Structure formats: structure tokens, C-alpha cells
Amino acid sequence: MTAHHQPNDTLRWGVLGATSYIATHLMPAIAATGGCALSAVASRPERSAAAAELGRPFGAAVHQDYAALLADPAIDAVYIPLPNTDHVEWTLRAVAAGKHVLVEKPMAMDEDGCTRIEKAAEAASRTVMEAFMYRFHPQQRRAAEILASGEIGELRLVRASFAFRIESGSGNIRLDPALGGGATWDVGCYAVDAPLLFFGQAPQQVTARFSSRPGLTVDTSAVATMDFGQGRSAVVDYSIDYGPRAAYELQGTRGTLMVRNAWAMTGEDGAITVLTQDGVREETVPAANHYQLQVEAFARAVRDGGPAPMSLSDSRRTARVGSALVASAAAGGAAVDTSEDVPGAR
Ligand SMILES: NC(=O)c1ccc[n+]([C@@H]2O[C@H](COP(=O)([O-])OP(=O)(O)OC[C@H]3O[C@@H](n4cnc5c(N)ncnc54)[C@H](OP(=O)(O)O)[C@@H]3O)[C@@H](O)[C@H]2O)c1
Missing domain, CATH: 3.30.360.10 (Dihydrodipicolinate Reductase; domain 2)
Incomplete structure (x- = not known):
């Protein structure tokens, strides 16, 4: 488990999945946000070359698979731009590993998935937010x-x-x-x-x-x-x-x-x-x-221990x-x- 995030510490981000489009928006956004660092990227094992290429401009470490990134104690928060069917599972796994999570929309394809995430986030005192950037x-x-x-x-x-x-x-x-x-x-x-x-x-x-x-x-x-x-x-x-x-x-x-x-x-x-x-x-x-x-608002919520700026009850409603x-x-x-x-x- 990572230690609780301390105010003024850098929030160290990991990205699950070397995606072709969205990561090209989010990764520079993370790197450009004060108090945040893009520290690691993970791909499925057969795609580690893609993760290495995506992470290189940021000096990010590359993990062999998603689970290895979650096990890295040097990561505080993860961004999850995986296919929609993987959002609930990897959000729950990330929270269980002590990470804060920004997960792409839809957080879940049913209300129950959001409820499970909400309970897990509350129990672990982690910030979890759906990435509705607009x-x-x-x-x-x-x-x-x-x-x-x-x-x-x-x-x-x-x-x-x-x-x-x-x-x-x-x-x-x-x-x-x-x-x-x-x-x-x-x-x-x-x-x-x-x-x-x-x-x-x-x-x-x-x-x-x-x-x-x-x-x-x-x-x-x-x-x-x-x-x-x-x-x-x-x-x-x-x-x-x-x-x-x-x-x-x-x-x-x-x-x-x-x-x-x-x-x-x-x-x-x-x-x-x-x-x-x-x-x-x-x-x-x-x-x-x-x-x-969006990244700035999320990082502020983590730092202040406040509620995520897009609430989990809003995510539940949308789902x-x-x-x-x-x-x-x-x-x-x-x-x-x-x-x-x-x-x-x-
Ligand atoms: N907020 C926005 O503006 C925005 C824009 C676009 C997409 N999104 C959201 O971001 C998520 C990803 O969309 P995307 O367009 O970035 O998708 P994509 O380019 O296809 O990337 C999905 C990534 O998921 C990983 N993955 C794991 N299992 C997979 C499988 N069975 N098949 C394919 N990929 C798999 C792959 O990473 P590895 O191969 O590296 O493991 C892949 O690069 C979606 O939930 C989408 O709704 C949001």
C-alpha cells in the first residue's frame, strides 16, 4: 500500500494502457500540472514497447502489466483509459492497492458498478473520479x-x-x-x-x-x-x-x-x-x-482530502x-x- 498522500508532496501518476488517443491528451496534462508527475505507464505484456514509447518523453517508468504498476509503491494515483468493460475491475483493484483513481467515462455501465466503487473508495479513503473533462x-x-x-x-x-x-x-x-x-x-x-x-x-x-x-x-x-x-x-x-x-x-x-x-x-x-x-x-x-x-481539480481534491470535483453520486446517476x-x-x-x-x- 502507498502511504497516505501528504500535502505538498508530488502526486505521482501511473497510466494503465498505452492508448492511441486519449493518453496523448491526458499524459501531457498530468505532466504540465503543478504538483503532479507522470511517473509510470503500463501496457499488457505483449504491448510493452508501446508503453515505453508513450512514456519516454515524460521519463516515465514502464511496468510489464497493469498489476505491476498497481504494486508500485512509488505511484499515488492512476489514470485508467481502458476499454469500458475494464473500468470497474481496474478501479477497484487500484483502490485496493491504495491508489487514487481518475477513470475514463463511463466509470461503470450500470449503477451497481458505481456503487461498488463508491463503497471501496470510502472504505479506503481514496479519491475516485470519472473523467468527464467537459x-x-x-x-x-x-x-x-x-x-x-x-x-x-x-x-x-x-x-x-x-x-x-x-x-x-x-x-x-x-x-x-x-x-x-x-x-x-x-x-x-x-x-x-x-x-x-x-x-x-x-x-x-x-x-x-x-x-x-x-x-x-x-x-x-x-x-x-x-x-x-x-x-x-x-x-x-x-x-x-x-x-x-x-x-x-x-x-x-x-x-x-x-x-x-x-x-x-x-x-x-x-x-x-x-x-x-x-x-x-x-x-x-x-x-x-x-x-x-480536470487533472488540477482532481489533484487538489487528493491534496486537500476533499470530495472529488465530480461526485460519485453524479457518476451513479449518469450510469x-x-x-x-x-x-x-x-x-x-x-x-x-x-x-x-x-x-x-x-
Ligand atoms: N475523455 C475523453 O475525451 C475520451 C476520449 C477518448 C476516449 N475516452 C475513453 O477512454 C477509454 C479508452 O478509449 P481509447 O479511444 O483511448 O481506446 P484505445 O485507443 O483502443 O485504447 C484502449 C487501451 O486499453 C488497453 N486494452 C486493454 N484490453 C484491451 C483490449 N481487449 N482491446 C483493446 N485495448 C485493450 C490497451 O492498452 P495496452 O495495449 O497498452 O495494454 C489500449 O491501448 C474509453 O473508456 C473511452 O470512453 C475518453
Whole structure:
């Protein structure tokens, strides 16, 4: 077991999996964050050359497999960008080894997985957080501020759409049902999370219709609705079949707020459009690296012993709604209850 992290110590990170895309965002973000060091990378044994290559620019040690990295007492926190089906197992193993964990979305593909992680994290006093990087971008804070200011009135409807196309035969893990593939647990996580974030609660019930590109068995596109009660709803669509779109809209009793790009930011400025009876106005939010902001917020929580800046109860909620969409689609679009026994309860 690693010793408890001491304030002012460097938080030494290890990465499980030499991934082709996401690690290229997160690893520099970790290395660039004050008080953090990218200390080790691990691959499955047959891929240790990939781990060595990825770790080299950072001077990171390379471990022969994931378990060896978890056994390394010189690692305090791990980042887990493994296929979706591996998130719960490796998060629990990392917590059991005394590590803090930042795990890619979805933390789990059902509520039970999140609950198990929450119990383990609490018992071991470790910080565990799902990596919803977009929540750390100032664009979303600004959208929440505009909403709270009353400019668009009371929130009634959230529309959220996230799509990008993945070609068949590309070998992408998102096309493999055995690795937790499909649009729902990829782009869908974000489109589902946005209404939950802005309404600040779980919906009471949801419906969904899925479709699959011919030749594929995973869901590739979905259209879903969420009922938050009191006339408040969300309409959500997501796809790994369509061309790119990553937008949400908050429609209130006095106007609408539109965010053109929430989840596919690659260094450009954020843009918020506000439409009311007074006209249309545009706001620019300066470019920010939401991956680094996420790492900074996580490291601060570890250092201060405070709660993770994206709570495990929020992760549980998103997992519950995601699995309810799967259940609804399997039942031909029937409404599925998603209400919480005790609103906001952990
Ligand atoms: N937050 C974001 O912006 C964002 C963006 C992209 C992806 N993600 C998330 O990150 C996770 C990984 O996605 P990715 O696109 O980075 O995937 P990827 O490039 O396919 O990488 C997945 C890694 O998992 C390891 N792995 C273990 N078992 C595997 C198996 N049976 N098949 C394939 N790989 C296996 C591999 O590492 P080794 O070979 O080194 O062991 C592989 O490099 C997913 O949960 C995804 O949702 C998040």
C-alpha cells in the first residue's frame, strides 16, 4: 500500500494502457500540472514497447502489466483509459492497492458498478473520479452562470447532441460489444450527462430508440427523451454513425442558450449564443485545456482530502440513466423509471 498522500508532496501518476488517443491528451496534462508527475505507464505484456514509447518523453517508468504498476509503491494515483468493460475491475483493484483513481467515462455501465466503487473508495479513503473533462471547461461554468442569472428564465428543456463517425472495420474498441462498445457508452455518456448537470437531478423516466449500422451489432445511433417532472424535459441524440456535432441547448421560459461545441474542444475558444426577446448575443469563452483543468481539480481534491470535483453520486446517476436508455431501447422505446428513491441522496 502507498502511504497516505501528504500535502505538498508530488502526486505521482501511473497510466494503465498505452492508448492511441486519449493518453496523448491526458499524459501531457498530468505532466504540465503543478504538483503532479507522470511517473509510470503500463501496457499488457505483449504491448510493452508501446508503453515505453508513450512514456519516454515524460521519463516515465514502464511496468510489464497493469498489476505491476498497481504494486508500485512509488505511484499515488492512476489514470485508467481502458476499454469500458475494464473500468470497474481496474478501479477497484487500484483502490485496493491504495491508489487514487481518475477513470475514463463511463466509470461503470450500470449503477451497481458505481456503487461498488463508491463503497471501496470510502472504505479506503481514496479519491475516485470519472473523467468527464467537459465539466471543467469554463464554457460550462459560464453557461451555468447565465442560467443562474435568470437571463433565459427557468430551465424547461435541454437538447444535447454528440456525434462523430467511426468507420466499420477500423478495429475501434467502440465497435466491439465485448469491450463495452456502442454509441451509448461512448458519445452517449456526454449527451446524457449534460441534462443531468444542468437540471441537477436524475430524470423521473426516460425513453430511447437505438439503431445499428448494417453489419454492426453495437448501437450506433440513438434518440432519447428524459422527463424531469414539472414540465421539464431533455431530448438527446448521439451517434457514432453520423458526421460531427457536439452541441447542447438550454431552453428556458425567457430564452435559449446554445453551446456549439461542448465535448470536442481542441484548443479553440468556446462560444455561447444567447437568444431572448431582446435579440441574440454571442459570448466567447477563451480557449482552455479542460483535460488539464480536470487533472488540477482532481489533484487538489487528493491534496486537500476533499470530495472529488465530480461526485460519485453524479457518476451513479449518469450510469443509471445510461442503462435505463439501454433497457428502454431493448423494450422498443418503452418508458423506464429512473427516479431516485431519495432525491439527491448519495
Ligand atoms: N475523455 C475523453 O475525451 C475520451 C476520449 C477518448 C476516449 N475516452 C475513453 O477512454 C477509454 C479508452 O478509449 P481509447 O479511444 O483511448 O481506446 P484505445 O485507443 O483502443 O485504447 C484502449 C487501451 O486499453 C488497453 N486494452 C486493454 N484490453 C484491451 C483490449 N481487449 N482491446 C483493446 N485495448 C485493450 C490497451 O492498452 P495496452 O495495449 O497498452 O495494454 C489500449 O491501448 C474509453 O473508456 C473511452 O470512453 C475518453
